[in-house]
Amino acid sequence: MQLAFDVSSWTANLRRMFHQDRLDSVSRCTTWLLASGLLMVSVACQSTRLAPQGTPSPPAGSLSENLESHVRFLASDALRGRDTGTQESLRAAGYLAEVLRKAGAEPAGDGGGWYQVMDLQGVDLTRPPKLTLAGEAAESLECVHGADYRLMSGIGGVQNATLVTMNDPSVLPEVHGSGPVALFIDLDDPAAGFRLARDRRDELAAIADIVLFAGRPGVGKTRPLPEHLVGRPEAPASIMLNGPALERVRSGELDRVSFELAGEEPVAALNVVGKIPGVGTPDRPDLADEVVVLTAHYDHVGVSPDKSAEDRIFNGANDDASGVAVVLELARLFGEGEAPARTLVFALVTAEEQGLLGSTYFVQNPPVPLEDIVCNVNFEMLGQPDEGAGGFGKMFLTGFERSNLGPSWAAMELPIQADPYPQLQLFFRSDNLAFVRQGIPGHSISTGGMVEHYHEVTDETDTLNWPHMEICAEVSYQALVPVVSGALDPAWLPGGNPNSE
Numbered sequence: 410m411q412l413a414f415d416v417s418s419w420t421a422n423l424r425r426m427f428h429q430d431r432l433d434s435v436s437r438c439t440t441w442l443l444a445s446g447l448l449m450v451s452v453a454c455q456s457t458r459l460a461p462q463g464t465p466s467p468p469a470g471s472l473s474e475n476l477e478s479h480v481r482f483l484a485s486d487a488l489r490g491r492d493t494g495t496q497e498s499l500r501a502a503g504y505l506a507e508v509l510r511k512a513g514a515e516p517a518g519d520g521g522g523w524y525q526v527m528d529l530q531g532v533d534l535t536r537p538p539k540l541t542l543a544g545e546a547a548e549s550l551e552c553v554h555g556a557d558y559r560l561m562s563g564i565g566g567v568q569n570a571t572l573v574t575m576n577d578p579s580v581l582p583e584v585h586g587s588g589p590v591a592l593f594i595d596l597d598d599p600a601a602g603f604r605l606a607r608d609r610r611d612e613l614a615a616i617a618d619i620v621l622f623a624g625r626p627g628v629g630k631t632r633p634l635p636e637h638l639v640g641r642p643e644a645p646a647s648i649m650l651n652g653p654a655l656e657r658v659r660s661g662e663l664d665r666v667s668f669e670l671a672g673e674e675p676v677a678a679l680n681v682v683g684k685i686p687g688v689g690t691p692d693r694p695d696l697a698d699e700v701v702v703l704t705a706h707y708d709h710v711g712v713s714p715d716k717s718a719e720d721r722i723f724n725g726a727n728d729d730a731s732g733v734a735v736v737l738e739l740a741r742l743f744g745e746g747e748a749p750a751r752t753l754v755f756a757l758v759t760a761e762e763q764g765l766l767g768s769t770y771f772v773q774n775p776p777v778p779l780e781d782i783v784c785n786v787n788f789e790m791l792g793q794p795d796e797g798a799g800g801f802g803k804m805f806l807t808g809f810e811r812s813n814l815g816p817s818w819a820a821m822e823l824p825i826q827a828d829p830y831p832q833l834q835l836f837f838r839s840d841n842l843a844f845v846r847q848g849i850p851g852h853s854i855s856t857g858g859m860v861e862h863y864h865e866v867t868d869e870t871d872t873l874n875w876p877h878m879e880i881c882a883e884v885s886y887q888a889l890v891p892v893v894s895g896a897l898d899p900a901w902l903p904g905g906n907p908n909s910e
């Protein structure tokens with residue numbers, strides 16, 4: 410049987426399916442097709458699992474073997490870089506749900522299923538977006554995507570927005586009037602402008618309908634443009650300007666901005682969420698209501714549009730199939746042990762690469778009350794030893810000095826040290842940030858600061874170091890035991906919560 414839903418009703422159908430399809434009761438297999446620009450869902454009545462045929466069963470080997478099996482599947486060429494919204498990313502989601510189920514977790518997604526379904530839009534960038542810059546006394550400029558500018562994230566369009574320039578990174582400009590606003594970030598250091606546009610997206614979205622920032626000459630031009638981009642339609646586009654377009658905006662000659670995107674279509678994006686309910690302790694039964702959320706992102710950046718390249722697939726073995734594999738094995742280890750005192754939630758999120766969309770959705774639609782979440786520990790790039798972090802078997806914790814977790818783990822003599830790359834601002838660049846923004850202590854455990862293959866097609870399974878990953882998983886388990894048992898109560902240290910900075 411094959412069902413094709415039309416685009417206008419697909420979300421409702423998708424929701425209905427995922428709400429109904431508990432993996433343990435469903436008797437069919439679902440595959441997803443993106444065809445002719447329309448999302449079609451085909452349901453075949455064959456398998457006992459939601460995961461499509463060809464998806465491996467959860468491995469049942471040693472810790473090291475299991476870690477390798479998870480990564481081998483997630484980073485295989487067959488999954489084509491797990492780009493958000495592709496059929497391959499949904500196939501990955503099916504596998505993750507099945508592994509969590511086998512680990513003994515309970516579904517904690519929408520409506521009692523394993524998935525949180527996000528309403529995102531995809532845009533087809535092979536049909537070039539239209540950026541028009543205009544000014545009172547100047548001829549308007551139709552900018553060419555890739556040459557004059559580059560769309561970095563966000564897919565919101567805008568008509569005739571008024572330019573407001575921001576030169577001081579510490580002061581958000583005041584915006585007057587009621588029309589749409591184009592914020593132009595032009596700092597002395599263009600790299601700082603890029604980081605500001607990326608890291609303070611939500612703050613900027615509150616005052617601007619589109620964000621432009623000054624690029625550096627030549628930077629970003631050599632990287633291939635993506636074939637499509639996924640986002641929330643209401644999120645302002647973030648655009649890097651270059652060359653003459655940049656100069657004419659900077660001079661004030663062009664101060665009106667319009668931006669249109671072609672080929673918007675709904676995209677299926679799923680977070681996979683499971684939990685192991687806590688049981689409290691005799692002294693503190695209330696611990697059962699407290700929640701520790703472990704996260705890793707399973708999406709990656711897909712396939713390069715450069716058709717001449719021999720290898721076009723961004724496998725994302727280290728980023729972040731490795732972190733996902735560690736979370737899956739932590740679920741198994743905690744599932745095998747005694748029931749935890751605190752509740753454990755495992756959230757394998759999507760669309761991190763598109764701007765932390767999956768984790769942001771999670772905290773906006775939490776499966777447990779947000780105030781019950783005592784901390785988030787996120788796992789990023791644990792597949793290769795990181796020389797800056799001490800090499801083999803050594804990890805670092807982003808924002809180490811901000812909460813009592815890092816210092817407590819150091820006191821346990823675990824090989825988890827302070828982030829050796831403060832200049833990279835990694836604390837603000839992964840899914841822990843979504844929790845931090847809600848005031849929840851959140852960190853990433855990583856060994857991915859100074860490793861090869863980052864966001865390259867060479868981030869392949871065979872570059873990973875399994876004994877290193879095994880140590881990372883074991884140490885993470887040991888680190889989490891006191892948190893989960895209630896022996897260690899996560900808390901910000903004085904001055905550590907960035908929301909009060």
Ligand SMILES: [Zn+2]
Pocket residue numbers: 706728729761789790
């Ligand atoms: Zn990552």
